[in-house]
Amino acid sequence: MEVSDYPKSADANVNRICGKCGSRIFADAPQGFCGLCLFKTGLGPLGEDDESLGSSPVAMPTDFDDYELLKEIGRGGQGVVYRARQKSLNRTVALKVIGGGHWDREAHLRRFRLEAEAAASLNHPFIVPIHEIRERDGCCYFSMNLIEGGQLDEAVKRQVISIRRAVELIAKLARTVHYAHENGILHRDIKPGNVLLDKEGEPHLTDFGLARLVETEGSVTRTTEMLGTPSYMAPEQANGNAEVTAAADIYGLGAVLYQLLTGAPPFVGRSTYETVRLLLETDPRQPRLLNPKVDRDLSTICLKCLEKDPQRRYLSALALVEDLERWLRHEPIQARRTGFVTRGSKWLRRKPAIAVSVASLVALIAVLAIVIWNGELFRQPPSNAAVVSERSIAVLPFLNLSDDKANAYFADGIQDEILSRLSKIAELKVISRTSTEKYKSNSEWRIFSKAKSRRQATRFESPSSLSMLPPTPTCGPRPMIGK
Amino acid sequence: MALWNGVSVSAQNGAVAFTTTQWSVVLDAQGESPSAEEALEKLCRAYWWPLYGFVRRQGYSPEEAQDLTQGFFAMLLERRDLDAVRREKGRLRSYLLASLKNFLAKARRRAMTIKRGEGRPLVPLEELLVRERADLEPADTLSADRIYERRWALTVLEQVLERLGEEYQVAGNGALFEQLKQMLTNDRPSQAKIAQEFGMKENAVKQAFHRLRQRYRLLLREEIAQTVAVPSDVEDELRHFISVLQT
Incomplete structure (x- = not known):
């Protein structure tokens, strides 16, 4: 017997939307808090190992199989990265260990192993190499080369880089990503934090945290769980679309380029939810509006990477590389700026x-x-009696009699300007430009206009002089006044 | 190791060491001891709201639902028949729901007289009415079972926040708690703002919030531990509540 004398409707009782997770908060929420977020907070670790306090040298284990952990150097969604010394080979490496206390342990471990396997199969000078993958006490960890220069976003904060340098970096990264795509691997989380710069300033792509073998697509990460970093995430990733392709990485590269050119990612909301909403519903502002030093071509390249529709982005990372290199060589680029009609139709669809x-x-x-x-x-x-005699005026075409044909537009411009000024006079009927267009080729008017224009040349040197025109026509080759 | 109401819970490497809970007292004694009766009564008093919501969703008027809920508690405390618990994986949440369904089925089938709580209702009528007015949830989209599960999850959180707040009040830090607890679900107010308001250093606020969150996590696990029979169920319950609130 499930009947409802319950008077409430679902939406009517929504107090607000949680700014953190986007879920609806109803009026019966405990002390007005988002219950979902409270439970998720409750899932955190119970010991002293707390992310809010950053690295804790006391709590950090120092001995880890063949490795001596020296310092925590990074912490992300997939685990903690330590600077470590490999005892057997006496070398310094980066050791990535899965974070403890994660509730989704099995799925997390499985994803972690995939991550390591995917990265280890790649051999490219700009991909951080994996040395070994091991497990300990049900945890997974792997060691990799230690890149000393730090993350790209930190490096950019320390020192502003030039636009040309930014393009060179993205071109190298795009070529690296193309190599990974050729090997059937997507990165899926390209962001400045996953780009490490070595001492020479060369970029290295790391943290294939979300990478997966394309062949195994769907076996692990095809869930409703949204992965990736919202500010750099492709729309198809954000809306949970399972059909994430290489185009998502091209979007990521475009987002990093956007950050380097403008100082901010394409979409930044006050919360994850708002960022995702902006990502799905709005277009990024043109980079050249945020940084006037960015030229139109580079702006076009960047925005082509950030197209909402994956099919409208570059067909491959290599195509992006080629366009960036064209830009670097000052050659015409292949990408075309989105036209007004296209933008309008996209807006209509959204x-x-x-x-x-x-x-x-x-x-x-x-x-x-x-x-x-x-x-x-x-x-x-x-009525005939009421008709007031109407004064009308026609402004005939001006002709460019100078030797420079490029000045032709100026003659048309003068005619337009005079017509628009005259049309503001209520008592005057102005003959349209199309009606006088036929006189443009009339030789008699040409001769007349040549002599006339020479006499009155000084009157139309600047648009400001037009304001001095009297209501009756004194301009043009041969004004026609009639009733 | 912390001791709360006869419950021993400690945190080591993220696990909750589990010795005795009110629910396990009930289970062990099979309701045959005064302490078991008292423990069951406490649990019923804390978790009446989900049960009442379930009864209301069955179509009963507020008055009928109040009578039925009180009658169910009276029957439960009198009968002390907990055999069904094993079939319900030893969780209070599942046990109470199964028992209530059985109770309501019998009440309808036999048109039995609802036994009142011997003049001593477990839940005061005023409290029922207050909550009735405040029942602002997506009721029209949820089944009775879902309402029950959802309210149970929210009740757990209410219990925890209440206990946490009481602890801070006793320690004279009630005002700080009101600010810090906001940070459990979002980043506002900022640590800098709280530091300014309370004349603290920002790092001290960070430490204070860290302690609050640790305490919150511990109390949450303790609260859940009160209603399950084995420690491994605590994490399962947490996950279950998340899935309940996600849908």
């Missing part, structure tokens, strides 16, 4: 409700205008 509203409003205004117009006519019916 915001159909608003588009319909705007269209309805325009239609309403049009109907109102017609009604009002008809009303005016009704109140003042035209």
Whole structure:
């Protein structure tokens, strides 16, 4: 007997949306808190190993099989990275260990192993190499080369890099990513924090935390769990689309380029939820609006990587490399700027409700205008007696008689400017430009206009002089005044 | 190791060491001891809201639901029949729901007279009415079982936050708790702001929040441990609550 004399509706009782996880918070939430977030917070570790306090030299184990842990140098979604000394070979390495106390232990471990396997199979000078993958007490860890220069985002904070240097870095990274794609591996989490710079300033891609063998796609990460970093994440990743392809990495490269050019990622919200909403619903601002030093071509390249539709991005990371290198050589790029019509249609697709509203409003205004117009006519019916003699004016085309043909637009511009000024005079009817266009080729007017324009050349040297024009025509080759 | 209401819970490497809980007292004694009766009564008093929500969702009026809920508690405390617990994986949450369903089925089938709580309702009527007015949840989209599970999860959190707040109040840090607890679910207010407000160093605020979060996590596990029979169920329950609130 499940009946409902319950009067409430689901949405009516929503107090607010959680800024952290995006879930709805109802009026019965404990002390107004998001219950989901409270439970997730409760899942954290119980000991002193707490992420909020950063590294703790007291709590950190120092001995780890063949490794002596020296210092915690990084902490991310997949685990903790230590600077460590490999005792048997007496060398310093980076050791990545899966974080303890994670609730999704089995899935986490499985993903971690995949991560290590994927990275270990790659052999490229700009991919941080994996030395060995091992397990201990049910945990997984691997050792890799230690890159001393630090993460790209930290390096950029320390020292501003030039636009050219930024493009060179992204071109190298894109070529590296292309190599990984050729080997069937996606990175899926390209961000400045996963780019390490060595002492020579060369970029190295690390943390294939979300990489997976393309062949095993779906076996581990095809869940509703959203992976990746929202600010650099492709829209298809953010909305949980299982069909994540190499285009997601191209998006990531574009997002890092955007960060380097403008100082901020394409989308930054006050919360993860808001960032994802911006990512899915809005277009990034043009980089050149945020940094005027960025030229139109580079802006176009960057925005092509950040297209919402994966198919509109570069077809491959190599294609991106080639366009970046064209830009570096000052050659024309292949990418084309998105046109007004395309942008408009994309906007229509994303915001159909608003588009319909705007269209309805325009239609309403049009109907109102017609009604009002008809009303005016009704109140003042035209009659022969009431017709006031109407003064009309035509401004004939100006001709470019100079030797420089590039100045032709200036002649048209003068005619347009005069017409628009005259049209503001209520008592004057202005003959449209199309009606006078036929006189442009008339030889008689040409001769007349040549002599006339020489005499009056000084009157139209600048647009400001046009404001001095009297209501009656004194301009143009041969103004026509009639009734 | 911390001792709370006869419960011994300690944290070592993320695991909760588990000795005795109110629920395990009930189970061990099979309800045949005064301490078991008292423990069961405490648990019922704490978790009446999910049960009442389930009864209401069955279509009963508030008055009928109050009578049925109180009658269920009276029957439960009198009968002390906990054989069904084993079939419900030893969890209070599952046991109470199964028992309540059985109780309601019998009540409908036999049109039996609901036995009142002998003039001593377990849950005061005023409290029921207050909660009734505040029942602002997505009720029209949830089944009775889901309402029960959801309310159970939220009740666990309420119990924990209440206990945590009491501890801070006793220690004279109630105002600081009100600020720090906001950080359990988001980053606001900032540590810098709290530091300024309470004249503390930012690092001290960070440490204070760290301690609060650790205490919260411990109390949460303790609270859940009160309602399960074996320690390994605590983490399962946590995951279960997350899945309940996610859907």
